[in-house]
Amino acid sequence: MLLTVTEVITETHDTKTLRFGFSKDKRIDFIPGQFIMLAIPTEKDGKKTIVNRSYSVASSPTKDYLDLTIKEVPDGFTSKQLQNTEVGEEFEFSGPYGNFVFNEKKMQKIVLIGSGSGISALHSIIQYIQDKELDTRATLIYSNKTPDDIIYKKELLEMNDDMPNFNLFLTITRPEEMENFRQWTGHTGRIDTAFLQQCVKDIKIPYFFLCGSSDFVKSMQTLLLELKVNKEKIKKEVYG
Numbered sequence: 001m002l003l004t005v006t007e008v009i010t011e012t013h014d015t016k017t018l019r020f021g022f023s024k025d026k027r028i029d030f031i032p033g034q035f036i037m038l039a040i041p042t043e044k045d046g047k048k049t050i051v052n053r054s055y056s057v058a059s060s061p062t063k064d065y066l067d068l069t070i071k072e073v074p075d076g077f078t079s080k081q082l083q084n085t086e087v088g089e090e091f092e093f094s095g096p097y098g099n100f101v102f103n104e105k106k107m108q109k110i111v112l113i114g115s116g117s118g119i120s121a122l123h124s125i126i127q128y129i130q131d132k133e134l135d136t137r138a139t140l141i142y143s144n145k146t147p148d149d150i151i152y153k154k155e156l157l158e159m160n161d162d163m164p165n166f167n168l169f170l171t172i173t174r175p176e177e178m179e180n181f182r183q184w185t186g187h188t189g190r191i192d193t194a195f196l197q198q199c200v201k202d203i204k205i206p207y208f209f210l211c212g213s214s215d216f217v218k219s220m221q222t223l224l225l226e227l228k229v230n231k232e233k234i235k236k237e238v239y240g
Protein backbone atom coordinates (compact mmCIF):
# COMPACT_ATOMS: atom_id res chain seq x y z
CA MET A 1 0.00 0.00 0.00
CA LEU A 2 1.20 3.50 -0.83
CA LEU A 3 0.85 6.04 1.99
CA THR A 4 1.72 9.75 2.10
CA VAL A 5 3.61 11.54 4.88
CA THR A 6 1.22 14.10 6.37
CA GLU A 7 3.41 15.30 9.23
CA VAL A 8 7.04 15.06 10.37
CA ILE A 9 7.54 15.44 14.14
CA THR A 10 10.96 16.06 15.69
CA GLU A 11 11.13 13.89 18.83
CA THR A 12 14.78 14.30 19.88
CA HIS A 13 18.13 15.37 18.38
CA ASP A 14 18.33 12.11 16.39
CA THR A 15 14.73 10.87 16.14
CA LYS A 16 11.78 11.84 14.00
CA THR A 17 8.23 10.54 13.75
CA LEU A 18 6.80 10.19 10.25
CA ARG A 19 3.01 10.42 10.38
CA PHE A 20 0.94 8.86 7.61
CA GLY A 21 -2.68 10.04 7.68
CA PHE A 22 -5.30 7.44 6.79
CA SER A 23 -8.15 8.14 4.41
CA LYS A 24 -11.45 6.29 3.91
CA ASP A 25 -10.08 3.75 1.45
CA LYS A 26 -6.49 3.73 2.71
CA ARG A 27 -5.71 2.43 6.16
CA ILE A 28 -3.55 -0.32 7.63
CA ASP A 29 -5.11 -2.51 10.33
CA PHE A 30 -2.69 -3.86 12.88
CA ILE A 31 -2.44 -5.07 16.48
CA PRO A 32 -0.47 -2.88 18.93
CA GLY A 33 3.16 -4.07 18.91
CA GLN A 34 3.31 -5.14 15.24
CA PHE A 35 5.71 -3.77 12.62
CA ILE A 36 5.52 -2.93 8.93
CA MET A 37 8.09 -3.11 6.14
CA LEU A 38 8.88 0.24 4.56
CA ALA A 39 10.28 0.45 1.02
CA ILE A 40 12.70 3.38 0.91
CA PRO A 41 13.77 4.73 -2.48
CA THR A 42 17.44 5.62 -2.33
CA GLU A 43 20.63 5.87 -4.34
CA LYS A 44 23.55 3.52 -3.80
CA ASP A 45 26.80 3.84 -5.79
CA GLY A 46 25.03 6.21 -8.20
CA LYS A 47 22.21 3.73 -8.90
CA LYS A 48 18.58 4.20 -7.92
CA THR A 49 17.39 1.37 -5.72
CA ILE A 50 14.84 0.41 -3.04
CA VAL A 51 15.92 -0.56 0.45
CA ASN A 52 13.47 -2.36 2.78
CA ARG A 53 13.52 -1.76 6.52
CA SER A 54 11.26 -2.93 9.34
CA TYR A 55 9.64 -0.35 11.62
CA SER A 56 7.27 -0.93 14.51
CA VAL A 57 4.06 1.03 14.31
CA ALA A 58 4.49 3.60 17.08
CA SER A 59 0.87 4.77 17.16
CA SER A 60 -2.21 2.91 18.34
CA PRO A 61 -4.71 1.39 15.85
CA THR A 62 -7.31 3.65 17.52
CA LYS A 63 -5.81 6.66 15.69
CA ASP A 64 -6.66 7.81 12.18
CA TYR A 65 -2.98 7.86 11.28
CA LEU A 66 0.04 5.59 11.46
CA ASP A 67 3.28 6.80 13.08
CA LEU A 68 6.77 5.46 12.50
CA THR A 69 9.34 6.75 14.99
CA ILE A 70 12.79 6.45 13.49
CA LYS A 71 16.05 6.97 15.33
CA GLU A 72 19.22 7.61 13.36
CA VAL A 73 21.72 4.84 14.09
CA PRO A 74 25.47 5.54 13.85
CA ASP A 75 26.58 4.85 10.24
CA GLY A 76 22.99 3.85 9.47
CA PHE A 77 22.18 4.16 5.80
CA THR A 78 18.41 4.60 5.67
CA SER A 79 17.71 5.80 9.22
CA LYS A 80 19.88 8.84 8.41
CA GLN A 81 18.16 9.48 5.08
CA LEU A 82 14.69 9.18 6.63
CA GLN A 83 15.47 12.07 9.02
CA ASN A 84 15.20 14.36 5.96
CA THR A 85 11.73 13.14 4.95
CA GLU A 86 9.32 15.88 3.94
CA VAL A 87 5.53 16.15 4.11
CA GLY A 88 4.01 14.87 0.84
CA GLU A 89 6.57 12.11 0.23
CA GLU A 90 5.05 8.71 -0.52
CA PHE A 91 6.24 5.32 0.69
CA GLU A 92 5.22 1.78 -0.14
CA PHE A 93 4.27 -0.31 2.92
CA SER A 94 3.80 -4.02 3.44
CA GLY A 95 2.51 -5.81 6.52
CA PRO A 96 1.64 -5.71 9.34
CA TYR A 97 3.90 -8.45 10.66
CA GLY A 98 5.00 -9.97 13.94
CA ASN A 99 3.90 -11.76 17.09
CA PHE A 100 5.07 -9.09 19.52
CA VAL A 101 1.46 -8.23 20.21
CA PHE A 102 -0.63 -7.10 23.12
CA ASN A 103 -3.61 -9.35 23.82
CA GLU A 104 -6.11 -7.25 25.76
CA LYS A 105 -8.29 -10.23 26.72
CA LYS A 106 -5.45 -12.36 28.09
CA MET A 107 -3.06 -9.77 29.57
CA GLN A 108 -4.38 -7.99 32.65
CA LYS A 109 -0.95 -6.89 33.77
CA ILE A 110 2.01 -6.04 31.53
CA VAL A 111 5.54 -4.74 31.99
CA LEU A 112 7.11 -3.02 29.00
CA ILE A 113 10.90 -2.77 29.04
CA GLY A 114 12.62 -0.78 26.30
CA SER A 115 15.75 1.11 25.36
CA GLY A 116 16.20 3.91 22.81
CA SER A 117 14.04 3.46 19.70
CA GLY A 118 12.58 0.31 21.31
CA ILE A 119 9.93 2.62 22.75
CA SER A 120 8.09 2.63 19.36
CA ALA A 121 6.22 -0.67 19.72
CA LEU A 122 5.72 -0.11 23.46
CA HIS A 123 4.25 3.34 22.83
CA SER A 124 1.62 1.83 20.53
CA ILE A 125 0.53 -0.52 23.33
CA ILE A 126 0.32 2.23 25.98
CA GLN A 127 -1.55 4.59 23.67
CA TYR A 128 -4.01 1.79 22.85
CA ILE A 129 -4.65 1.11 26.56
CA GLN A 130 -5.21 4.83 27.11
CA ASP A 131 -7.50 5.36 24.10
CA LYS A 132 -9.63 2.26 24.81
CA GLU A 133 -9.70 3.07 28.54
CA LEU A 134 -8.70 -0.50 29.36
CA ASP A 135 -8.16 -1.65 32.95
CA THR A 136 -4.87 -3.33 32.03
CA ARG A 137 -2.13 -2.38 34.48
CA ALA A 138 0.94 -1.30 32.52
CA THR A 139 4.42 -0.52 33.78
CA LEU A 140 7.02 0.99 31.45
CA ILE A 141 10.72 0.77 32.27
CA TYR A 142 12.57 2.86 29.70
CA SER A 143 16.36 3.17 29.48
CA ASN A 144 18.31 5.83 27.59
CA LYS A 145 21.85 7.18 27.53
CA THR A 146 20.94 10.74 28.54
CA PRO A 147 17.66 12.63 29.24
CA ASP A 148 17.96 14.26 25.79
CA ASP A 149 17.58 10.79 24.25
CA ILE A 150 14.20 10.06 25.87
CA ILE A 151 11.68 9.77 23.03
CA TYR A 152 8.08 10.90 23.89
CA LYS A 153 9.38 12.25 27.22
CA LYS A 154 6.66 14.87 27.74
CA GLU A 155 3.86 12.56 26.63
CA LEU A 156 5.05 9.68 28.81
CA LEU A 157 5.26 11.94 31.87
CA GLU A 158 1.73 13.20 31.15
CA MET A 159 0.43 9.64 30.75
CA ASN A 160 2.06 8.78 34.07
CA ASP A 161 0.11 11.63 35.70
CA ASP A 162 -3.20 11.03 33.89
CA MET A 163 -3.50 7.23 33.80
CA PRO A 164 -3.98 5.57 37.20
CA ASN A 165 -3.19 2.15 35.65
CA PHE A 166 0.16 3.27 34.14
CA ASN A 167 3.52 3.55 35.90
CA LEU A 168 6.62 5.02 34.31
CA PHE A 169 10.21 4.34 35.38
CA LEU A 170 13.00 6.09 33.48
CA THR A 171 16.70 5.40 33.81
CA ILE A 172 19.75 7.13 32.36
CA THR A 173 22.86 5.06 31.68
CA ARG A 174 25.38 7.79 30.85
CA PRO A 175 24.66 10.77 33.13
CA GLU A 176 28.29 11.85 32.82
CA GLU A 177 27.60 12.78 29.17
CA MET A 178 25.00 15.37 30.20
CA GLU A 179 25.97 19.04 30.22
CA ASN A 180 24.65 19.42 33.73
CA PHE A 181 24.19 15.97 35.18
CA ARG A 182 22.86 17.38 38.46
CA GLN A 183 19.64 18.35 36.62
CA TRP A 184 18.65 14.67 36.42
CA THR A 185 17.13 13.57 39.70
CA GLY A 186 15.76 10.24 38.44
CA HIS A 187 17.32 6.79 38.41
CA THR A 188 20.72 6.24 36.81
CA GLY A 189 22.43 3.06 35.63
CA ARG A 190 21.45 0.05 33.60
CA ILE A 191 18.34 -1.93 34.48
CA ASP A 192 19.47 -4.54 37.01
CA THR A 193 17.73 -6.98 39.35
CA ALA A 194 17.39 -4.44 42.15
CA PHE A 195 15.82 -1.77 39.90
CA LEU A 196 13.52 -4.33 38.28
CA GLN A 197 12.30 -5.50 41.68
CA GLN A 198 11.76 -1.89 42.72
CA CYS A 199 9.59 -1.26 39.62
CA VAL A 200 7.70 -4.59 39.61
CA LYS A 201 6.60 -5.97 42.96
CA ASP A 202 4.88 -9.17 41.80
CA ILE A 203 7.40 -10.21 39.16
CA LYS A 204 5.81 -13.61 38.35
CA ILE A 205 2.37 -12.22 37.47
CA PRO A 206 2.73 -9.86 34.46
CA TYR A 207 3.49 -10.47 30.81
CA PHE A 208 6.78 -8.85 29.78
CA PHE A 209 7.47 -7.05 26.48
CA LEU A 210 11.19 -6.48 25.77
CA CYS A 211 12.12 -4.18 22.90
CA GLY A 212 15.43 -2.69 21.73
CA SER A 213 18.89 -3.77 20.61
CA SER A 214 19.88 -7.42 20.63
CA ASP A 215 22.23 -7.00 23.64
CA PHE A 216 19.57 -5.13 25.60
CA VAL A 217 16.82 -7.68 24.97
CA LYS A 218 19.16 -10.59 25.78
CA SER A 219 20.29 -9.06 29.06
CA MET A 220 16.71 -8.26 30.11
CA GLN A 221 15.58 -11.78 29.34
CA THR A 222 18.47 -13.21 31.38
CA LEU A 223 17.48 -11.04 34.36
CA LEU A 224 13.84 -12.13 34.14
CA LEU A 225 14.69 -15.82 33.83
CA GLU A 226 17.00 -15.52 36.86
CA LEU A 227 14.02 -14.09 38.74
CA LYS A 228 12.07 -17.22 37.73
CA VAL A 229 9.69 -15.47 35.32
CA ASN A 230 7.96 -18.04 33.10
CA LYS A 231 9.55 -17.96 29.61
CA GLU A 232 6.06 -18.12 28.07
CA LYS A 233 5.33 -14.72 29.58
CA ILE A 234 8.28 -12.98 27.91
CA LYS A 235 7.77 -11.40 24.47
CA LYS A 236 10.75 -9.99 22.57
CA GLU A 237 11.32 -7.65 19.62
CA VAL A 238 14.92 -7.12 18.55
CA TYR A 239 15.72 -4.04 16.43
CA GLY A 240 19.33 -4.67 15.38
Ligand SMILES: Cc1cc2nc3c(=O)[nH]c(=O)nc-3n(C[C@H](O)[C@H](O)[C@H](O)COP(=O)(O)OP(=O)(O)OC[C@H]3O[C@@H](n4cnc5c(N)ncnc54)[C@H](O)[C@@H]3O)c2cc1C
Binds near residue numbers: 054070074
Ligand atom coordinates in the same frame (compact mmCIF):
# COMPACT_ATOMS: atom_id res chain seq x y z
C1 LIG B 1 10.88 -5.72 13.83
C2 LIG B 1 11.72 -4.47 13.78
C3 LIG B 1 11.16 -3.25 14.14
C4 LIG B 1 11.94 -2.09 14.12
N1 LIG B 1 11.38 -0.92 14.50
C5 LIG B 1 12.13 0.19 14.55
C6 LIG B 1 11.56 1.43 14.99
O1 LIG B 1 10.37 1.53 15.33
N2 LIG B 1 12.37 2.53 15.02
C7 LIG B 1 13.69 2.48 14.63
O2 LIG B 1 14.37 3.51 14.68
N3 LIG B 1 14.24 1.31 14.21
C8 LIG B 1 13.51 0.19 14.14
N4 LIG B 1 14.06 -0.98 13.68
C9 LIG B 1 15.42 -0.95 13.12
C10 LIG B 1 15.35 -0.61 11.61
O3 LIG B 1 14.75 -1.67 10.91
C11 LIG B 1 16.74 -0.39 10.99
O4 LIG B 1 17.57 -1.48 11.29
C12 LIG B 1 17.41 0.87 11.50
O5 LIG B 1 16.61 2.02 11.16
C13 LIG B 1 18.80 1.03 10.90
O6 LIG B 1 18.71 1.02 9.49
P1 LIG B 1 19.86 1.68 8.62
O7 LIG B 1 19.62 1.36 7.20
O8 LIG B 1 20.03 3.11 8.99
O9 LIG B 1 21.17 0.95 9.15
P2 LIG B 1 22.09 -0.05 8.32
O10 LIG B 1 22.76 0.71 7.24
O11 LIG B 1 21.28 -1.24 7.96
O12 LIG B 1 23.11 -0.48 9.46
C14 LIG B 1 24.23 0.35 9.82
C15 LIG B 1 24.90 -0.14 11.07
O13 LIG B 1 24.02 0.06 12.18
C16 LIG B 1 23.77 -1.15 12.88
N5 LIG B 1 22.37 -1.13 13.28
C17 LIG B 1 21.31 -1.44 12.51
N6 LIG B 1 20.17 -1.25 13.20
C18 LIG B 1 20.53 -0.79 14.42
C19 LIG B 1 19.82 -0.40 15.57
N7 LIG B 1 18.47 -0.42 15.61
N8 LIG B 1 20.52 0.05 16.66
C20 LIG B 1 21.87 0.08 16.64
N9 LIG B 1 22.59 -0.27 15.57
C21 LIG B 1 21.95 -0.72 14.48
C22 LIG B 1 24.08 -2.23 11.89
O14 LIG B 1 24.51 -3.42 12.56
C23 LIG B 1 25.21 -1.61 11.06
O15 LIG B 1 26.46 -1.78 11.69
C24 LIG B 1 13.30 -2.16 13.71
C25 LIG B 1 13.85 -3.39 13.35
C26 LIG B 1 13.08 -4.53 13.39
C27 LIG B 1 13.72 -5.85 12.98
